[in-house]
Amino acid sequence: MELDEHVEELASDLDVDEAEVRRDLENLVQYSVPIEEAKGSLRRKYGSGGGGSDEPTPTDVADVSPEDSNVTVTAVVLTVGKRSIRYQGDEQVIYEGELADESGRISYTAWVDFDLSPDDVVTVGNAGVREWEGDPELNLGESTSVSPADGRPDVDYEFGGDRSLADLRVGDRGRNVEAKVVEADRRTIDGRDGETDILDGVLADETARLPFTDWEPREQLREGESVRIENVYVREFRGVPSVNVSAFSTVETLSREVEVAESGTRMGVREAVETGGVYDVELEGTVVAIRDGSGLIQRCPECGRVIQNDECRSHGRVDGEDDLRTKAILDDGTGTVTVVLQRDLTAEVYGGDLDDARQQARDAMDREVVADEIRERFVGRAYRARGHLSVDDFGANLEANDFEAVEESPADRASALLAEVQR
Numbered sequence: 001m002e003l004d005e006h007v008e009e010l011a012s013d014l015d016v017d018e019a020e021v022r023r024d025l026e027n028l029v030q031y032s033v034p035i036e037e038a039k040g041s042l043r044r045k046y047g048s049g050g051g052g053s054d055e056p057t058p059t060d061v062a063d064v065s066p067e068d069s070n071v072t073v074t075a076v077v078l079t080v081g082k083r084s085i086r087y088q089g090d091e092q093v094i095y096e097g098e099l100a101d102e103s104g105r106i107s108y109t110a111w112v113d114f115d116l117s118p119d120d121v122v123t124v125g126n127a128g129v130r131e132w133e134g135d136p137e138l139n140l141g142e143s144t145s146v147s148p149a150d151g152r153p154d155v156d157y158e159f160g161g162d163r164s165l166a167d168l169r170v171g172d173r174g175r176n177v178e179a180k181v182v183e184a185d186r187r188t189i190d191g192r193d194g195e196t197d198i199l200d201g202v203l204a205d206e207t208a209r210l211p212f213t214d215w216e217p218r219e220q221l222r223e224g225e226s227v228r229i230e231n232v233y234v235r236e237f238r239g240v241p242s243v244n245v246s247a248f249s250t251v252e253t254l255s256r257e258v259e260v261a262e263s264g265t266r267m268g269v270r271e272a273v274e275t276g277g278v279y280d281v282e283l284e285g286t287v288v289a290i291r292d293g294s295g296l297i298q299r300c301p302e303c304g305r306v307i308q309n310d311e312c313r314s315h316g317r318v319d320g321e322d323d324l325r326t327k328a329i330l331d332d333g334t335g336t337v338t339v340v341l342q343r344d345l346t347a348e349v350y351g352g353d354l355d356d357a358r359q360q361a362r363d364a365m366d367r368e369v370v371a372d373e374i375r376e377r378f379v380g381r382a383y384r385a386r387g388h389l390s391v392d393d394f395g396a397n398l399e400a401n402d403f404e405a406v407e408e409s410p411a412d413r414a415s416a417l418l419a420e421v422q423r
């Protein structure tokens with residue numbers, strides 16, 4: 001059956017205007033909804049007799065579940081972000097943010113411009129529900145109605161998107177930040193539409209540092225500039241939150257200078273691991289062990305992965321290249337994290353460079369002696385490590401930029417001695 005025939009059939013069954021049915025049906029089909037499903041949803045929308053018998057009943061935000069096919073909520077708009085995404089091969093502008101009522105809050109994606117602004121109180125009729133990042137999210141499309149509502153729900157959430165960098169979380173959208181650009185590098189990537197220039201760098205404020213990407217490289221995002229950036233979204237990049245500046249973001253140079261935290265965010269190990277990833281964090285603890293894969297190691301010359309017995313998982317038999325690396329387990333009493341030191345930092349704490357390590361291995365006729373030496377120097381001592389923390393199913397890893405011994409206080413030394421004696 002052609003679309004025309006479906007439209008005719010539906011319009012006569014439902015006793016509604018053909019043009020209206022056509023518009024709805026074309027929309028659904030355009031989003032790749034199978035025709036029978038699309039017809040079913042229009043039958044539900046208009047009700048079999050045209051009376052709207054199946055209109056969703058009003059739902060509290062907290063009760064919305066991904067199992068609901070569609071819902072109606074009355075809520076206040078907290079945030080509105082705008083960006084464009086690639087949807088089925090086309091650029092599509094979407095609006096995203098959060099709504100709240102007295103029962104809770106929920107994120108939404110609007111595929112149509114409903115002209116929402118923070119503080120608007122609206123009744124959203126017939127919104128779809130999908131699961132996003134483990135939570136229900138409202139989908140506002142062509143068949144959704146948005147109308148002003150009376151009575152402002154009494155909610156305790158922040159309106160608008162202003163946040164400090166430390167408060168940004170992966171999945172946030174429509175956020176505004178005031179920060180100083182501390183690094184900015186333009187580079188060319190092989191994007192979906194061929195080669196394109198982007199800007200990569202680091203933003204800092206009083207609370208934290210975070211990497212950012214500007215997909216439309218802007219002159220204002222220069223090293224040393226203090227800026228207000230509106231309408232950014234946050235994605236995970238290499239295990240840490242990353243600020244995404246899009247075509248719809250606005251950048252304004254500030255006349256004041258944003259204060260920047262000099263060191264990384266100081267946190268306890270458990271607290272840091274629980275955030276799921278921190279871009280620049282400082283942890284302090286005792287090295288309790290050196291893991292396998294430390295010392296004089298070999299890497300695949302093609303991909304840089306650490307290899308054993310000249311075998312790379314991706315590249316098969318290769319001529320491995322020597323390198324130095326340390327994986328130290330740091331424990332601060334609240335939790336443990338694996339601190340990864342690449343060549344230069346390893347050389348500092350090992351007290352020799354790659355050539356020294358090779359020489360030591362040759363003399364001993366054993367490559368493991370390098371790891372043993374590192375173990376001897378590290379284990380049982382207190383260190384301060386600073387770098388990027390990422391957390392995945394295999395554990396927490398801190399890619400260290402800085403690693404230095406901490407002067408132990410006499411009290412620490414006494415308790416360490418005591419522990420030694422009591423063994």
Ligand SMILES: [Zn+2]
Pocket residue numbers: 300301302303304305312313314315
């Ligand atoms: Zn390889």
